[in-house]
Amino acid sequence: GQNIDQPTEMTATEGAIVQINCTYQTSGFNGLFWYQQHAGEAPTFLSYNVLDGLEEKGRFSSFLSRSKGYSYLLLKELQMKDSASYLCAVRFRWGGGADGLTFGKGTHLIIQP
Amino acid sequence: SAVISQKPSRDICQRGTSLTIQCQVDSQVTMMFWYRQQPGQSLTLIATANQGSEATYESGFVIDKFPISRPNLTFSTLTVSNMSPEDSSIYLCSVMDREDSPLHFGNGTRLTVT
Numbered sequence: 001g002q003n004i005d006q007p008t009e010m011t012a013t014e015g016a017i018v019q020i021n022c023t024y025q026t027s028g029f030n031g032l033f034w035y036q037q038h039a040g041e042a043p044t045f046l047s048y049n050v051l052d053g054l055e056e057k058g059r060f061s062s063f064l065s066r067s068k069g070y071s072y073l074l075l076k077e078l079q080m081k082d083s084a085s086y087l088c089a090v091r092f093r094w095g096g097g098a099d100g101l102t103f104g105k106g107t108h109l110i111i112q113p
Numbered sequence: 114s115a116v117i118s119q120k121p122s123r124d125i126c127q128r129g130t131s132l133t134i135q136c137q138v139d140s141q142v143t144m145m146f147w148y149r150q151q152p153g154q155s156l157t158l159i160a161t162a163n164q165g166s167e168a169t170y171e172s173g174f175v176i177d178k179f180p181i182s183r184p185n186l187t188f189s190t191l192t193v194s195n196m197s198p199e200d201s202s203i204y205l206c207s208v209m210d211r212e213d214s215p216l217h218f219g220n221g222t223r224l225t226v227t
Binding site: 031033041042043044045048050087089100101102103104105106 | 114146154155156157158161205213215216217218219220221
């Protein structure tokens with residue numbers, strides 16, 4: 001089966017840095033995604049890691065360690081608009097060769113002035 | 114990335130009725146999925162919509178309750194049948210352009226069952 005864990009809620013200060021962790025146990029691992037979801041809206045894609053290491057995209061970076069089943073999303077220079085839920089999602093390959101995507105419960109990030 | 118149009122955006126339905134949600138993509142996509150997001154929860158995969166064949170359902174979801182069609186590579190429908198208040202949720206269509214691409218979402222259908 002698939003299991004993904006991430007903190008339920010985090011609070012950070014505007015202008016600061018925050019790291020949101022995600023651990024997973026899955027068979028057939030085939031990549032890890034981070035999504036941002038504002039209240040009442042659909043998730044939007046932030047980053048994708050399939051190999052170990054750090055992927056940087058502007059203020060957002062994502063890290064993956066496949067051997068540890070661990071990823072984090074790093075947000076720098078936090079802005080009030082970064083207040084949202086951040087979803088960790090793991091792509092796994094079924095036996096038939098098709099890919100599925102399982103989502104964690106999401107981390108609700110609150111940015112304070 | 115593909116542009117995904119999902120409708121209706123919201124609906125209020127009576128218990129026992131059915132609602133069909135449509136998902137139209139502006140380009141051919143490899144894979145289409147239907148997710149559900151209940152209030153305050155994360156996304157749960159309902160099924161993979163397979164072009165020209167029966168959908169592949171996740172544990173806890175059955176075809177009689179959530180029939181899915183995918184007649185071509187750009188269109189799919191999800192029907193929520195014999196609705197109860199427990200079906201109140203956001204239903205999201207999602208697609209992958211290619212097997213190695215991210216999953217992109219439509220704007221969702223907010224369903225309230227009274």
